[in-house]
Amino acid sequence: MARRAGSTGAETAEKLRKAALELFARSGYAAVSMRAIAAETGVQAGAIYNHFPTKQDLLNDLMRVHMDTLLAAWEETEQPELSPPAALEHFVRFHIRYHLDRSREVFISYMELRSLEDENFSAIERLRRTYERVPRAILDRGAADGSFDILDPQITTMAIIAMLNGMTTWYRETGRLSLDEIEAVYIRLVKRLVGQKEED
Amino acid sequence: MARRAGSTGAETAEKLRKAALELFARSGYAAVSMRAIAAETGVQAGAIYNHFPTKQDLLNDLMRVHMDTLLAAWEETEQPELSPPAALEHFVRFHIRYHLDRSREVFISYMELRSLEDENFSAIERLRRTYERVPRAILDRGAADGSFDILDPQITTMAIIAMLNGMTTWYRETGRLSLDEIEAVYIRLVKRLVGQKEED
Amino acid sequence: MARRAGSTGAETAEKLRKAALELFARSGYAAVSMRAIAAETGVQAGAIYNHFPTKQDLLNDLMRVHMDTLLAAWEETEQPELSPPAALEHFVRFHIRYHLDRSREVFISYMELRSLEDENFSAIERLRRTYERVPRAILDRGAADGSFDILDPQITTMAIIAMLNGMTTWYRETGRLSLDEIEAVYIRLVKRLVGQKEED
Amino acid sequence: MARRAGSTGAETAEKLRKAALELFARSGYAAVSMRAIAAETGVQAGAIYNHFPTKQDLLNDLMRVHMDTLLAAWEETEQPELSPPAALEHFVRFHIRYHLDRSREVFISYMELRSLEDENFSAIERLRRTYERVPRAILDRGAADGSFDILDPQITTMAIIAMLNGMTTWYRETGRLSLDEIEAVYIRLVKRLVGQKEED
DNA sequence: AATGAATGAGGGTTCATTCAT
DNA sequence: TATGAATGAACCCTCATTCAT
Numbered sequence: 017m018a019r020r021a022g023s024t025g026a027e028t029a030e031k032l033r034k035a036a037l038e039l040f041a042r043s044g045y046a047a048v049s050m051r052a053i054a055a056e057t058g059v060q061a062g063a064i065y066n067h068f069p070t071k072q073d074l075l076n077d078l079m080r081v082h083m084d085t086l087l088a089a090w091e092e093t094e095q096p097e098l099s100p101p102a103a104l105e106h107f108v109r110f111h112i113r114y115h116l117d118r119s120r121e122v123f124i125s126y127m128e129l130r131s132l133e134d135e136n137f138s139a140i141e142r143l144r145r146t147y148e149r150v151p152r153a154i155l156d157r158g159a160a161d162g163s164f165d166i167l168d169p170q171i172t173t174m175a176i177i178a179m180l181n182g183m184t185t186w187y188r189e190t191g192r193l194s195l196d197e198i199e200a201v202y203i204r205l206v207k208r209l210v211g212q213k214e215e216d
Numbered sequence: 217m218a219r220r221a222g223s224t225g226a227e228t229a230e231k232l233r234k235a236a237l238e239l240f241a242r243s244g245y246a247a248v249s250m251r252a253i254a255a256e257t258g259v260q261a262g263a264i265y266n267h268f269p270t271k272q273d274l275l276n277d278l279m280r281v282h283m284d285t286l287l288a289a290w291e292e293t294e295q296p297e298l299s300p301p302a303a304l305e306h307f308v309r310f311h312i313r314y315h316l317d318r319s320r321e322v323f324i325s326y327m328e329l330r331s332l333e334d335e336n337f338s339a340i341e342r343l344r345r346t347y348e349r350v351p352r353a354i355l356d357r358g359a360a361d362g363s364f365d366i367l368d369p370q371i372t373t374m375a376i377i378a379m380l381n382g383m384t385t386w387y388r389e390t391g392r393l394s395l396d397e398i399e400a401v402y403i404r405l406v407k408r409l410v411g412q413k414e415e416d
Numbered sequence: 417m418a419r420r421a422g423s424t425g426a427e428t429a430e431k432l433r434k435a436a437l438e439l440f441a442r443s444g445y446a447a448v449s450m451r452a453i454a455a456e457t458g459v460q461a462g463a464i465y466n467h468f469p470t471k472q473d474l475l476n477d478l479m480r481v482h483m484d485t486l487l488a489a490w491e492e493t494e495q496p497e498l499s500p501p502a503a504l505e506h507f508v509r510f511h512i513r514y515h516l517d518r519s520r521e522v523f524i525s526y527m528e529l530r531s532l533e534d535e536n537f538s539a540i541e542r543l544r545r546t547y548e549r550v551p552r553a554i555l556d557r558g559a560a561d562g563s564f565d566i567l568d569p570q571i572t573t574m575a576i577i578a579m580l581n582g583m584t585t586w587y588r589e590t591g592r593l594s595l596d597e598i599e600a601v602y603i604r605l606v607k608r609l610v611g612q613k614e615e616d
Numbered sequence: 617m618a619r620r621a622g623s624t625g626a627e628t629a630e631k632l633r634k635a636a637l638e639l640f641a642r643s644g645y646a647a648v649s650m651r652a653i654a655a656e657t658g659v660q661a662g663a664i665y666n667h668f669p670t671k672q673d674l675l676n677d678l679m680r681v682h683m684d685t686l687l688a689a690w691e692e693t694e695q696p697e698l699s700p701p702a703a704l705e706h707f708v709r710f711h712i713r714y715h716l717d718r719s720r721e722v723f724i725s726y727m728e729l730r731s732l733e734d735e736n737f738s739a740i741e742r743l744r745r746t747y748e749r750v751p752r753a754i755l756d757r758g759a760a761d762g763s764f765d766i767l768d769p770q771i772t773t774m775a776i777i778a779m780l781n782g783m784t785t786w787y788r789e790t791g792r793l794s795l796d797e798i799e800a801v802y803i804r805l806v807k808r809l810v811g812q813k814e815e816d
Numbered sequence: 817a818a819t820g821a822a823t824g825a826g827g828g829t830t831c832a833t834t835c836a837t
Numbered sequence: 838t839a840t841g842a843a844t845g846a847a848c849c850c851t852c853a854t855t856c857a858t
Binding site: 262267 | 838841
């Protein structure tokens with residue numbers, strides 16, 4: 017049989033992206049076969065190649081789209097006129113909410129960097145550094161105007177990101193604390209890291 | 217030909233462990249073949265099975281030994297009589313030093329949990345929780361005696377561990393700061409997280 | 417989208433024939449995919465099936481048309497009233513010129529016989545034998561009237577054809593000798609094979 | 617199951633070579649799958665890779681060994697002291713006998729040159745040219761000492777080889793003429809091509 | 817008459833594992 | 838305890854062909 021009536025290319029590509037995302041996040045890129053992705057999607061393995069030239073391209077597409085979307089979302093939400101403390105809080109809220117919504121994309125983007133071929137790796141790494149420059153810039157502004165007391169801006173930036181990302185490994189919707197509560201704790205933890213006096 | 221003169225079973229097993237550690241850390245469990253491990257070790261793939269019953273056992277062995285060694289090392293270095301602030305600093309130093317020395321074991325232990333079969337997974341998870349109880353206990357002691365001002369003990373514990381582990385992703389011996397300097401920064405960052413007043 | 421403006425069915429079929437001829441000659445029938453033929457022609461693989469029912473039919477069409485055209489061309493150029501020596505020279509000239517112009521068709525017709533399914537194979541073989549009967553008949557006439565001194569008519573016929581066809585494997589337009597010169601040499605070689613005294 | 621008792625590597629490699637030779641000659645390199653070769657040999661497809669790294673290497677091995685063996689066989693049988701007429705007859709006999717015995721190797725060596733990757737192709741082409749220099753040298757000697765009357769040495773060389781090789785396409789052991797008789801005819805045809813007076 | 821998406825089979829190759837030696 | 842040869846399944850990917858549009 018040929019094409020199933022009613023199916024379109026864009027739909028199938030999206031289904032494939034979704035299935036691959038799910039499977040790569042759960043088992044890792046190398047452990048997921050094209051057949052597994054196909055089975056999850058209800059097409060034959062060969063049909064995947066109508067939408068993505070190789071398995072590597074499928075991974076790269078996922079990571080690329082994630083990073084592009086993340087950066088675009090930040091640009092849209094960014095409020096450059098905020099004071100450093102307000103900007104930092106704004107960033108932490110954004111980061112937590114965005115990353116919890118896309119925990120699989122985030123997980124893959126950190127975990128499967130090593131599965132990318134050289135050229136793809138460089139491109140994604142560049143985007144990742146661009147994003148990391150966001151909190152770094154806020155820290156630098158706050159250090160300059162005295163609202164933060166930063167120990168080491170680079171280490172502190174990485175510490176904040178690591179701390180926030182760590183949340184995706186243990187957060188469950190049904191846990192002890194609500195997302196709002198967790199968020200509030202993290203905001204205060206970040207403030208401590210940057211040496212900002214707690215406003216009361 | 218049979219055994220190469222001069223090689224003993226224990227030696228080969230250790231070489232295999234080392235090669236597997238290196239390769240699993242670099243490429244991930246699923247992406248590493250038994251032949252690749254064998255090639256790195258200078259033996260044939262079949263010979264691995266004289267030392268480890270399956271590939272899964274090889275991974276499990278690495279993770280199990282790592283966790284056991286980590287816990288044993290902590291038990292040996294632990295100084296139960298220390299005050300919470302001193303104990304926390306002692307733990308951070310231990311954790312950083314130990315984890316930087318074994319960055320591949322640490323990486324695998326977090327990354328390849330999902331590659332473990334159920335039974336193995338549970339056992340390793342249990343050990344991991346045991347280790348996480350170490351800083352948690354220190355935090356609880358410090359909260360109780362007033363030397364710390366903890367926002368949420370569980371979240372703070374996870375935040376500390378995530379922050380410290382994040383270091384393994386970017387630390388290079390040839391970087392801007394020495395290990396001693398980095399360690400000092402991290403100790404102060406941890407103190408901030410637990411709300412301990414900086415002693416001067 | 418449907419048909420591209422300005423293209424007609426006959427045009428596309430001819431482009432396909434030409435691309436298939438080129439690719440089959442260069443890489444062999446089995447090594448050429450329908451997609452490769454389509455790509456060379458600027459259409460999608462599926463479109464080929466509007467013009468040729470199967471890949472096998474495409475090959476068969478090429479070989480069939482070649483043999484038909486060859487035989488028709490000979491019939492048109494044949495001059496039955498010529499003496500055996502003149503007829504042989506006429507045939508050699510015809511064969512060389514015709515085969516050099518269609519080196520790919522000739523190559524395929526000898527090389528890809530084995531790729532034809534039974535029925536197609538028989539039909540093409542029959543046409544090939546028909547063509548081989550042309551020089552054979554000239555040799556027989558020349559043997560009968562004493563103008564040739566044939567060692568064995570069948571072997572000599574095959575030897576002449578093999579010798580002439582071999583030319584297509586090494587002839588280059590830019591080579592040491594012009595086509596006219598090569599032709600002259602071959603005519604004299606054929607005369608030697610049939611034991612005809614060189615006229616001076 | 618692992619290795620079948622009693623089988624050795626060299627034996628299997630030889631069986632594989634033989635099966636591949638047979639199948640490549642019959643259907644062409646591209647049309648023969650590794651699975652087909654395996655089936656003919658009674659092993660699994662994967663086992664072929666214990667003996668030949670790739671399908672291309674298997675083809676290259678066949679062609680390389682054939683050309684090496686051909687050149688070695690000629691060197692062994694060559695009698696440099698023979699007069700050009702005797703040397704030519706010696707060569708024709710050698711060529712016919714050798715090529716009929718290895719008709720599949722010969723067929724592959726001419727037909728599958730195009731299936732060789734660049735490097736392999738160059739190496740085989742070089743060997744083929746070396747062999748073609750054998751009759752060419754005899755012709756040159758005979759032209760120099762007046763025992764031959766050569767029209768064009770290069771064309772005549774190629775004509776002789778093409779004529780002799782053509783034999784492999786139609787020769788059947790059960791045919792009208794015996795091999796000795798055919799050989800005798802070919803020797804006389806070659807003498808005619810080089811313009812040697814028939815001794816009677 | 818063409819596209820583009822699909823099928824189901826099969827391509828070359830690698831895999832974890834086994835076992836005679 | 839090691840080798841090297843084997844299995845059988847699976848890998849990524851391409852194939853000829855079909856068909857809704």
